[in-house]
Amino acid sequence: MAKLPDVSNDVSLLKRFIRAVEDLPTQPSAMVEVAQNHAEILLRRLETPVRIAVAGPSGAGKSSLVNLLLGAPLAPTGEGRVLPTLLFEHSENEKTTVGWWDRPSKETAGHVIKAALKEQPDLISIGVDSPILKTLQLIDVSGLDRPGHDKDAVLALTQLADVLIWCSTISDKLGDDQAALVKMLPKRLTKNSLVVLTHADELSREQAEAAAAEVERGNGKDFLYVSYIATPQAWAGFHGEGNDPAAMWEQSGAPDVLADLLEVAVKTRKKEVEKIQRSIARQVVPFLNDVPMPPEETAPEPVITEPVEAAAVEPTPEPVPEPVAVPAQPTPEEPVAAPVEEASAATSGGAVLFEEWVAKLADLQNQVSTEEIDNDSDFVQAAQELVSDFLDELMDVETIPDDHDWLVAEFEKANDLMILLQFESGDRTTVDAAYIVAQLTDSLSYI
Numbered sequence: 001m002a003k004l005p006d007v008s009n010d011v012s013l014l015k016r017f018i019r020a021v022e023d024l025p026t027q028p029s030a031m032v033e034v035a036q037n038h039a040e041i042l043l044r045r046l047e048t049p050v051r052i053a054v055a056g057p058s059g060a061g062k063s064s065l066v067n068l069l070l071g072a073p074l075a076p077t078g079e080g081r082v083l084p085t086l087l088f089e090h091s092e093n094e095k096t097t098v099g100w101w102d103r104p105s106k107e108t109a110g111h112v113i114k115a116a117l118k119e120q121p122d123l124i125s126i127g128v129d130s131p132i133l134k135t136l137q138l139i140d141v142s143g144l145d146r147p148g149h150d151k152d153a154v155l156a157l158t159q160l161a162d163v164l165i166w167c168s169t170i171s172d173k174l175g176d177d178q179a180a181l182v183k184m185l186p187k188r189l190t191k192n193s194l195v196v197l198t199h200a201d202e203l204s205r206e207q208a209e210a211a212a213a214e215v216e217r218g219n220g221k222d223f224l225y226v227s228y229i230a231t232p233q234a235w236a237g238f239h240g241e242g243n244d245p246a247a248m249w250e251q252s253g254a255p256d257v258l259a260d261l262l263e264v265a266v267k268t269r270k271k272e273v274e275k276i277q278r279s280i281a282r283q284v285v286p287f288l289n290d291v292p293m294p295p296e297e298t299a300p301e302p303v304i305t306e307p308v309e310a311a312a313v314e315p316t317p318e319p320v321p322e323p324v325a326v327p328a329q330p331t332p333e334e335p336v337a338a339p340v341e342e343a344s345a346a347t348s349g350g351a352v353l354f355e356e357w358v359a360k361l362a363d364l365q366n367q368v369s370t371e372e373i374d375n376d377s378d379f380v381q382a383a384q385e386l387v388s389d390f391l392d393e394l395m396d397v398e399t400i401p402d403d404h405d406w407l408v409a410e411f412e413k414a415n416d417l418m419i420l421l422q423f424e425s426g427d428r429t430t431v432d433a434a435y436i437v438a439q440l441t442d443s444l445s446y447i
């Protein structure tokens, strides 16, 4: 079974370095201070669980699935009205925090979701003392198919999620309307995604298998896995109801859904941990000798110990310092480092990338001058596709040095912005999109 990487050594190293810098009797050098800053950001990233978002059309059974994963009926179900995004995270004390994208949040003790809804927040985060949440955060995103709420939902997904579970009722089989919504989402997210077809209890097992296979070949082909579930039966089986709860659990499809989810979460986490380890090797390790490091604690506390099913953690190799460009996961708190001096020395890989980008731009310009693109929203969409396609190439490229993680991060940020721009109206969007493209061109010219 897939196992989450053990990061206890990395956490211990970062904590000891941060403490060593804090304990210095004199002001640290600027370089050491920067390294300490990096260490703090990297530590935060190591301590952040994999963030799993459940999204899909209204009434698809998202909140029911979230509750099943939580093992508690915390997310309101069968509401029929659009709720804000609900984020379930680990906390020893039960608490509810209402948040807005543009205002400070407010925290209350206990689970008071009904009262929180009255405040009309953009986001409600719920602290739950559940072991699964030490490993995973669960995000219930609603309203993706509701005009007026779609932008908020996409914003939540781009800002908060690492992995996506797309829910569709099995009778809808992820139709074209849904495929159009999925296309709007950042590719870095859809790449780490699975489809769960709900209401499988309305079909026979053979019909459910056939529906899942059809989705896998059709609109769900970009997702890593497609599985199905009968959520009420899974819930009843899990909570020991009925004559044969074990059989009910087994037949509900839940074991496959959990196995798929675990695999995707582990894959995503491993990629993120490898990236963090490369950053530690580059940004922190060179400065270890500049400070008196405290001794290693005898029993470092592992960050990820309590698992979904697989509590076991897998030791990962020591940080690998080789320069390899890998997909980055943007974290809102991490500033994108500016290109460093030596990065401007063009590498052949960098020069090829720049040429490719310029060729794509010329193509876009051509489409505008031939009026193949003749309105603002088509321009924004074409520009977003250009950025997103190029981002895919950038992630696969191994010829640019590791220092250019910032470039991937910049394209990811630009891509997220472009996705949101598609929900805006007015001619200002064209200007904004063109500005983003120009900035990316400038950044690419550094490599």
Ligand SMILES: Nc1nc2c(ncn2[C@@H]2O[C@H](COP(=O)(O)OP(=O)(O)OP(=O)(O)O)[C@@H](O)[C@H]2O)c(=O)[nH]1
Pocket: 057, 058, 059, 060, 061, 062, 063, 064, 065, 076, 077, 078, 079, 080, 081, 082, 083, 142, 143, 198, 199, 200, 201, 202, 229, 230, 231, 232
């Ligand atoms: N029979 C059956 N009913 C389900 C299943 N999953 C969810 N439901 C029911 O479908 C209704 C909608 O489920 P929710 O979990 O609230 O769906 P949602 O996607 O969160 O809905 P919104 O938040 O309103 O978009 C509820 O009455 C659930 O009990 C399922 O697998 N089978």
Ligand SMILES: [Mg+2]
Pocket: 062, 063, 064, 076, 077, 078, 083, 140, 142
């Ligand atoms: Mg819901």
